[in-house]
Amino acid sequence: MEILEKVTKSEYKYGFYTPLEADKVPPGLNEDIIRHISAKKNEPEWMTEWRLEAYRIWQTMQEPQWANIRYKKPDFQAISYYAAPKPKKQLNSLEEVDPELLKTFQKLGISIEEQKRLTGVAIDVVVDSVSVKTTFKEKLAELGIIFCSMSEAIREHGDLVRRYLGTVVPRTDNFYAALNSAVFSDGSFCYIPKGVRCPVELSTYFRINEAGTGQFERTLVVADEGSYVSYLEGCTAPMRDENQLHAAVVELIALEGAEIKYSTVQNWYPGDKDGNGGVFNFVTKRGLCERDSKISWTQVETGSAITWKYPSCILKGDNSVGEFYSVAVTNHHQQADTGTKMIHLGRNTRSTIISKGISAGRSQNSYRGLVKIGPRAINARNFSQCDSMLMGDQCGAHTFPYIEVENPTAKVEHEATTSKIGEDQIFYCNQRGIPTEEAINLIVNGFAKEVISQLPMEFAVEAQKLLAVSLEGSVG
Amino acid sequence: MLKIKNLHVSVDDTPILKGISLEIKKGEIHAIMGPNGSGKSTLSNVIAGKEDYQITQGTIEFEGKDLLELSAEERAHLGIFLSFQYPVEIPGVSVTNFIKTAINENRKAKGLEPMPAKELLKLIRERMELLNMDKSFLSRSLNEGFSGGEKKRNEIFQLSMLQPKLAILDETDSGLDIDALRIVAKGVNTLRTPENAFLIITHYQRLLEYIVPDFVHVLYNGKIVKTGSKDLALALEEKGYDWIKEEVAI
Ligand SMILES: Nc1ncnc2c1ncn2[C@@H]1O[C@H](COP(=O)(O)OP(=O)(O)OP(=O)(O)O)[C@@H](O)[C@H]1O
Numbered sequence: 001m002e003i004l005e006k007v008t009k010s011e012y013k014y015g016f017y018t019p020l021e022a023d024k025v026p027p028g029l030n031e032d033i034i035r036h037i038s039a040k041k042n043e044p045e046w047m048t049e050w051r052l053e054a055y056r057i058w059q060t061m062q063e064p065q066w067a068n069i070r071y072k073k074p075d076f077q078a079i080s081y082y083a084a085p086k087p088k089k090q091l092n093s094l095e096e097v098d099p100e101l102l103k104t105f106q107k108l109g110i111s112i113e114e115q116k117r118l119t120g121v122a123i124d125v126v127v128d129s130v131s132v133k134t135t136f137k138e139k140l141a142e143l144g145i146i147f148c149s150m151s152e153a154i155r156e157h158g159d160l161v162r163r164y165l166g167t168v169v170p171r172t173d174n175f176y177a178a179l180n181s182a183v184f185s186d187g188s189f190c191y192i193p194k195g196v197r198c199p200v201e202l203s204t205y206f207r208i209n210e211a212g213t214g215q216f217e218r219t220l221v222v223a224d225e226g227s228y229v230s231y232l233e234g235c236t237a238p239m240r241d242e243n244q245l246h247a248a249v250v251e252l253i254a255l256e257g258a259e260i261k262y263s264t265v266q267n268w269y270p271g272d273k274d275g276n277g278g279v280f281n282f283v284t285k286r287g288l289c290e291r292d293s294k295i296s297w298t299q300v301e302t303g304s305a306i307t308w309k310y311p312s313c314i315l316k317g318d319n320s321v322g323e324f325y326s327v328a329v330t331n332h333h334q335q336a337d338t339g340t341k342m343i344h345l346g347r348n349t350r351s352t353i354i355s356k357g358i359s360a361g362r363s364q365n366s367y368r369g370l371v372k373i374g375p376r377a378i379n380a381r382n383f384s385q386c387d388s389m390l391m392g393d394q395c396g397a398h399t400f401p402y403i404e405v406e407n408p409t410a411k412v413e414h415e416a417t418t419s420k421i422g423e424d425q426i427f428y429c430n431q432r433g434i435p436t437e438e439a440i441n442l443i444v445n446g447f448a449k450e451v452i453s454q455l456p457m458e459f460a461v462e463a464q465k466l467l468a469v470s471l472e473g474s475v476g
Numbered sequence: 477m478l479k480i481k482n483l484h485v486s487v488d489d490t491p492i493l494k495g496i497s498l499e500i501k502k503g504e505i506h507a508i509m510g511p512n513g514s515g516k517s518t519l520s521n522v523i524a525g526k527e528d529y530q531i532t533q534g535t536i537e538f539e540g541k542d543l544l545e546l547s548a549e550e551r552a553h554l555g556i557f558l559s560f561q562y563p564v565e566i567p568g569v570s571v572t573n574f575i576k577t578a579i580n581e582n583r584k585a586k587g588l589e590p591m592p593a594k595e596l597l598k599l600i601r602e603r604m605e606l607l608n609m610d611k612s613f614l615s616r617s618l619n620e621g622f623s624g625g626e627k628k629r630n631e632i633f634q635l636s637m638l639q640p641k642l643a644i645l646d647e648t649d650s651g652l653d654i655d656a657l658r659i660v661a662k663g664v665n666t667l668r669t670p671e672n673a674f675l676i677i678t679h680y681q682r683l684l685e686y687i688v689p690d691f692v693h694v695l696y697n698g699k700i701v702k703t704g705s706k707d708l709a710l711a712l713e714e715k716g717y718d719w720i721k722e723e724v725a726i
């Protein structure tokens with residue numbers, strides 16, 4: 001097992017820190033802090049009240065215990081709940097972007113220029129909670145598409161936000177969703193009008209950047225009747241000693257006949273080889289499907305010390321479709337408990353779950369999924385496939401499929417496999433002249449292919465690179 | 477080209493190869509025959525650089541270089557190819573992607589740029605024709621769900637793409653039907669040049685009718701106990717191994 005040990009012991013390549021000036025509130029949480037955040041963001045009264053109500057709900061709640069993860073509980077009073085980068089003026093071109101930020105992107109090999117030129121992606125860059133850059137906005141506006149920061153949406157499109165915010169993930173949903181509702185600092189808002197096909201992939205890059213700053217992103221995507229949008233979310237975080245909490249909420253709403261494709265590449269700092277530091281990633285992502293609509297979640301999860309995340313679909317409308325494609329890689333001491341919930345309420349609703357877990361080092365990788373068929377969901381169909389791959393013999397892969405069927409016409413299929421990257425596979429590749437690092441890359445990407453192939457082209461290339469980096473690192 | 481001297485190999489302290497000496501010159505074809513468990517695959521694996529074997533004595537040289545100092549991929553870069561007795565499956569990796577990666581890694585090791593896509597496709601097409609293979613293979617996952625014979629043919633396809641200096645065929649004929657055997661033999665004969673060499677491991681002399689060896693060695697209990705011409709293969713097929721055991725008084 002020597003080869004595997006060597007290659008799985010390399011460290012996070014994206015650990016660097018960009019010194020941006022930040023405007024921060026003191027640590028701790030109380031109603032005054034929430035009012036302060038809300039005021040700083042020039043929010044209307046209803047929003048402030050909405051946050052305060054969420055805070056009151058949160059205070060009555062307990063942290064969830066059921067996930068297959070172990071960690072030291074964050075001290076919620078030690079976190080600073082708001083940080084905004086200093087440059088305040090509106091930016092119109094790349095030249096105006098903080099050069100430190102541009103350098104960061106260049107280190108990642110995904111410069112904005114390149115992205116813009118090569119991919120035609122409109123990028124809403126979020127650094128430490130506040131959007132500093134939005135592109136292609138005008139073009140999108142011609143089609144009536146709104147793509148902006150959540151703060152801006154609250155100010156400029158208050159009616160839409162007020163109508164949909166918290167309708168899919170209510171403030172009472174869970175501990176972290178309540179906390180997020182109280183303190184979310186920014187995020188993205190996207191609205192696609194009736195019958196419009198969004199011509200570009202909408203993309204946001206997140207980074208957690210300020211020591212001790214919790215990040216509470218809030219994303220809301222509304223696809224009106226018969227519209228289509230593909231949304232990309234990706235992130236990396238700088239190396240850090242103390243644990244960082246991230247508790248995002250993402251709500252998707254697909255109205256009648258609409259389709260939302262939501263893709264994520266998550267690569268936050270996972271902690272060092274010994275399990276120190278790393279991001280705690282407790283995310284609530286959920287989509288609501290009206291009649292004939294479709295929501296497709298695709299995620300490539302390689303980062304974070306702890307991931308707790310279940311992008312879900314509520315298939316409320318008849319004939320609606322939910323999909324979940326996931327690759328989760330854990331290495332060293334990482335722990336991931338991720339999966340999905342497919343809640344079939346309408347008739348002829350269909351869902352597909354493809355989950356690929358790759359565990360290396362001493363990590364623990366769990367799939368947890370719920371397929372629920374409600375009593376009205378005649379002819380509902382689900383197919384689930386959960387495959388685990390183990391590298392070495394000190395890691396763990398676990399599968400927790402829950403199935404609840406309340407309608408006898410439902411058809412639910414579940415398949416699961418566990419395999420090991422074999423020395424034989426690696427030797428076979430070596431014999432053909434392929435070095436071990438490249439061999440593991442090939443084998444792992446082959447294993448994850450069904451999921452990677454769901455990603456938009458340019459994202460897929462990056463995702464493949466990430467899988468390689470998180471498992472191989474700098475051997476040789 | 478290849479010089480093996482007094483090679484002793486153990487697995488978990490059990491001796492498997494017990495003093496093998498073998499020299500293969502360029503342009504030559506050598507065949508190794510021997511009963512099950514005699515150490516044929518072990519010898520191929522050790523030449524190719526598989527770990528988990530203890531080399532307790534002896535040396536292997538390839539074109540003057542000490543092979544035992546090199547990793548498996550470095551040996552491959554020198555031009556050593558092993559057609560596996562049991563090729564492994566790699567799900568999700570297409571035959572095309574795999575061979576492309578292999579070719580480009582070999583080129584990289586020589587300081588060359590990746591092969592242009594057009595050239596690669598042309599070479600693939602030629603080789604598939606040579607081996608009567610169907611295009612549909614190219615997009616299938618490597619060896620996944622391949623029949624025994626298809627796996628073997630895919631090994632020879634890779635051989636023909638990589639054009640190694642020394643090709644070791646470990647029971648490539650086992651599992652091939654008569655037509656496939658002829659096609660594979662034709663492939664090997666086409667690839668044969670005065671500059672390369674083949675080491676063919678087989679249980680049956682039939683393959684050796686098509687690919688005529690210069691030498692036939694009998695491997696028995698970890699030793700080469702007899703070496704002869706292609707007639708030796710015929711004699712073995714007729715009489716089995718008992719007479720050899722008697723002759724060499726084991
Ligand atoms: N990794 C291993 N662990 C334990 N024993 C091994 C290992 N590899 C080989 N052996 C043993 O070494 C001996 C030689 O095996 P090898 O596979 O080289 O035989 P072979 O001549 O290729 O046989 P066959 O004709 O059946 O392919 C056998 O007894 C086998 O069980």
Ligand SMILES: [Mg+2]
Nearest residue numbers: 516517518561
């Ligand atoms: Mg054998």
